Amino acid sequence: MRTFISGNEALAHGIRLARPHVISAYPITPQTTVVEHLSSMCSAGKLTAEFVHVESEHSALSCAIGASATGARTFTATSSQGLLYMAECLHYAAGGRFPVVMMNANRSTALPWNIYGDQRDSMGLLDQGWIQLYVENAQEALDMSLVAYRVAEDSRVLTPFMINMDGFVLTHTYEVVDIPDQELADRFLPSYVTDNRFDFDSPKSMAFSVGPEQNFRFKFREHQAMNRAKKVIAEAEKSFAEVFGRQYTGLVENYRCDDAEYVIVTIGSVSGLVRSVVDELRRDGVAAGLLKIRYMRPFPDAEIAEILRGVKAVGVLEKDISFGYEGTVFTNVNSALQVAGLSVRTSNFIGGLGGADISREQIRDIFQSLESDGRRLNFLGINREEYDD
Amino acid sequence: MSGKNDEKVRTIPFVRQGKKLTVGEIPEITAYEAGFLTVTNASWRTETPVCDRNRCNGCLNCYLYCPEGCVYRDGKTGKIDIDYDFCKGCGICAKLCRKGAIIMEKHGK
Structure with missing residues (x-):
């Protein structure tokens, strides 16, 4: 029904x-x-x-x-x-x-x-x-x-x-x-x-x-x-x-990552927005992809590494922060890459804390920043001059 | 005082008998007979619950409340028995037995 x-x-x-x-x-x-x-x-x-x-x-x-x-x-x-x-x-x-x-x-x-x-x-x-x-x-x-x-x-x-x-x-x-x-x-x-x-x-x-x-x-x-x-x-x-009659994608979802150069890794509801931005960028000729992690435990390390193999740069977008280090999803993704022996450039984007909105424009900005060497840890909406380091 | 468990050695093969376990012998769950995988632990008991089997009707209320899980059912009679290797003598079983079948016997001086 x-x-x-x-x-x-x-x-x-x-x-x-x-x-x-x-x-x-x-x-x-x-x-x-x-x-x-x-x-x-x-x-x-x-x-x-x-x-x-x-x-x-x-x-x-x-x-x-x-x-x-x-x-x-x-x-x-x-x-x-x-x-x-x-x-x-x-x-x-x-x-x-x-x-x-x-x-x-x-x-x-x-x-x-x-x-x-x-x-x-x-x-x-x-x-x-x-x-x-x-x-x-x-x-x-x-x-x-x-x-x-x-x-x-x-x-x-x-x-x-x-x-x-x-x-x-x-x-x-x-x-x-x-x-x-x-x-x-x-x-x-x-x-x-x-x-x-x-x-x-x-x-x-x-x-x-x-x-x-x-x-x-x-x-x-x-x-x-x-x-x-x-x-x-x-x-x-x-x-x-x-x-x-409904098929789910297992521990992770690979959305247009097979030939992607730039991939955003997400978790939860923000994935829908990123998927939509990936489609836009693909129409503009950017080889963008989305890797959605569905299960954080057990952690799909092998699946993540397999999908990210050959990608130029990865941005991990998540709604949490382990104060004094970085986002926990990011730590886990980096570990998976390291175990698989992959040296992919990765950076972390913290957004949505306390319910802050994550906009389409911000997702586009993340993809754009992946094309150059940016900061390792980024907070969406915080200006460059506001960081101490 | 009936301090003996006639059938105690029946199916408790591990630590009490000094055997080492392989990982494969570790159960997937944490439900087993009393004292599984621990050394015996009863020296702090100053009173011992003794069950009058003529009064026990096997309702297992004592089993549900025993904090050490050391009440078991005698396979032959269906009545309860207590594993004294693990009973700490707290007396909860005696307190809540509706049949008054469990009496706490004080240890001698």
């Missing part, structure tokens, strides 16, 4: 179709309407799930973990400061191998206080052991809700899954979205079966301690599982295309 809805509502429909058993959420700021929609669906009988209102984000994720430890499929959603308040529990979910799915509306972090979109909240939590996906539009948010459970609950992966959506730009804007039938969703997504639960037939110790001698081996296994997710994501998207 095609309908005109917000990104939040689209994601809520995706979660509804995944038939979670337990949804836990803190309903107050910085929460989005995702959980409000799910709550309405539950009360209207359109979704049979236990909806638990809790007193904080820390409790929201704890509740989802506890429910997952009974073998339930679980969901929670949050944003910015709420995600940060969950930080302790993020490790519990990942280390305990509980495949919780969470939607995070990417919004800026305090201070100064601001509720508009940037990606510093989730980028600051890359090392928590969660799969991190960044979607570009409302349809993808809906579709990836189903893919998320399929990947997270796969016995080869068993890793929690964070679906990141740019705050406001994606969560609060309206698009035409195709809501698939339940029957198709059921065909795509098997039910969750696990030994990782309270078991009354054979009681086990849940979430046990492990001494120093073996503890790091668990972390090694966690790392292996996250890497295995790369293959499972590809399988899930192939199956998704067969069932729903």
